[in-house]
Amino acid sequence: MKKILFKAGTMLTALITVGVFAETKEKIGQYQLNMTKGVTDISADVYDMHMLMFIICVMIGAGVFIAMFISMYFHRKSRGAKPANFHENVKVEIAWTVIPFIILIAMAVPAMNLLIDMEDASEPDVTVLVTGSQWKWHYKYMDNDVEYYSKLATQADQISGKLDKGKNYLLEVDRPLVVPTGQKVRFLITSDDVIHSWWVPAFAIKQDANPGFINDAWAIANEPGVYRGQCAELCGKAHGFMPIVVIAKEPAEYDKWVSEQEAVQQEAKEKEQRLLSMNMTMAESMLMGEKVYSANCAACHMPNGEGLPGVFPALKGSQIAVADQPKHIDILINGVAGSAMQSYAKQLTMSEIAAVVTYERNAWGNDTGDLVQAKDINSAMNEQ
């Protein structure tokens, strides 16, 4: 009776397993279960190496488990097995020390060759300086006059669940990095504050961004496309919210994009100079300030300006935000040494800094009535 029940149980389990697999197989198309092959020669080699190691490990594991299950089945006391007496065997012991060693050498040699290829970042066609800072990436094209910050573009309402999540939830940025296909792009990687790690799976690049030091990595993208990654080293509160998006374009399109960007950035600089002589109204300034605040400041100081006591100071009712205006502007321009507050002089335009200072001095009941203009920021910067 027991045996029949056992058999029925086994068959039922087998049927359920097959059913579950059949169902998941249809769904599996939607998501990935293995490492990406990527779009560079190196990433394809890395994938092949991964699969080789995986298969070797599965085979070793299977061998061990089969031997173990054979003894668990055949050498059971309930089957009347009598214990043997042996407890050592020099030949066998030497064999299972030497054979794994040989397998390891067979694994190590191709791994070594691949690693040496990966670490050779010499003779690049394009060089990009990648700088991590809490919690965004800054890209600077060393051969062109183009640089910008790249930040998470997913709306806060999607994260909190007020809006439906989009297709590229948490993997979308406002300004992606653009690289040419078929050219050797070298990434110089560093950080402004804590350690970050710049990871693009499709390029098989994961390189730590260490403050005060520069690392390098390189890639030749074989196909145009959009490749997404994330920061891989715990870097504080919003570590999960600093994605990386790289767009690879054909060289001709890339060149076009670079010259466009150069023109746009040049124009923006000129526009900023022109704006110095213009004044914003309080309403304009508050509207712009709120936008700048929620994109740059709210992660730490919180949307309600109350901060996180003990880690990120409150702006609501703070002495600096309601009284000491020069200090307030100074913090925005220079940051606070030895804290997470970074300098925004490079990240924001003067009118944006002016607007956000105005916003912080008038939001959440701070009501100072102060209206700061771009030219105030300009003169504060020039004083230094």
Add this chain to the structure above:
Amino acid sequence: MTTTTDDTQHDSHADDHHEHHIPYGIKRWLYTTNHKDIGTLYLWFAFIMFLTGGAMAMVIRAELFQPGLQIVEPHFFNQMTTVHGLIMVFGAVMPAFTGLANWLIPMMIGAPDMALPRMNNWSFWILPFAFLILLSSLFLEGGGPAFGWTFYAPLSTTYSADSTALFVFAVHIMGASSIMGAINVVVTIFNMRAPGMTWMKMPLFVWTWLITAFLLIAVMPVLAGAVTMVLTDKFFGTSFFDAAGGGDPVMFQHIFWFFGHPEVYIMILPAFGIISQIIPTFARKQLFGYASMVYATASIALLSFIVWAHHMFTTGMPVAAELFFMFATMLISVPTGVKIFNWVATMWRGSMTFEVPMLFALAFIVLFTIGGLSGLMLAITPVDFQYHDTYFVVAHFHYVLVTGAIFSIMAAVYYWLPKWTGKMFHIGLAKWHFWCSLVSVNVLFFPMHFVGLAGMPRRIPDYALQFADINKWISIGGFAFGLSQLIFLVLLVKACKKQGEPVSNQVWEGAEGLEWEIPSPAPYHSFETPPFVK
């Protein structure tokens, strides 16, 4: 698990003329210098910490049940991952092994007690305060440590909350406790072995713990140095890890992992010892390759000092260093493999039965092997660039720590519990505990390999939609594994109330060693006059 009943006290009166009475109630536990009492304290403390750290894991898995932020803020999430790691490493696994060492080493080598009983008392009683300090920091302004259990600078220095000072102090106390425990083990084993108990006759649990104790003494001061440098960088203006002052943040990682990698073996070598005790008992066959087991353990311990930077392949080390650490790391799989082959050879042509300790030991071998093989994959530097800091790593170290270290601790508790209490534990509950744990732990950790390979970084409170389905299953496995441990709690409470059938001295057919020759429950002092080992 204790010896509080009247007859054992009578026993100890009879056994020990110096010991006129054992204090009752709280004083007994506060003042105790008895290795068994202290072992019990360590084990219960470890179990309470296991449940506490487990509760934090439940918070983590609840937040990760679906994409989006639902339950906790990212800053609190980081505190949970950090404190979960610290508690499980320093509060659960390490004290549990020290508790087992206290209970078992004197009984196994034929000694009456540990060599340094007052230090033994102190090394335990400072631990609860260390963890009170650590846990209390969670309630301070700015929260507790939120920089990961690896506390990489400068996140833990310039950018951390002021509670970092408490974290540093707590780690100092834990380190002092571990060092004292380790010294006690070394002194006991060197000086108190019974006549005839030569080095190569020592049970493997004693051998592995001896080697572990040396590792502890070697590396806990390194950890103390690392946290002190964090403290002075944060509060006293030094720049060990700040490039602006001539320091180097990567140097922190070198120092930390020089402690951290031997630490990994501190948490697994005693497990190897436990499994090497249990497998021969239930295979009814002598351990295969005793000498090679000892040498393999020693080689693993020595190699553990020259592989630390395999945790740091992405920090931008020179190629030559990456190659060296890759080769050295791969080498570790040779002695580790020898151990696994030896266990399988011990079972081969044995006469096996599958009591609960054996079930956990067998699960250990299979699941630890999976964790070991994923470790070998992680050693391959060019591929590690893709694995590093993803859930693949999380899967790897939970396979070696949960289904490795913790399963071995559970196996040990089930194996020796009847000796400690004199009663067989509730076998039905124990089997439920095993099967529920085995299934749920794999639902919990196995799919982590896949999300990791697919590109999910670790230590994130929210994730992209493609990881959603698998994370839901991982969380379900996590909740089930958490609940399964409550079965263990019920079983342990019943065992400590002395419920169950009385057992013989040998307890398990096939068990060999000095601890199985003394009465069950073991008398308050194991060997008043040393036995002679033939």
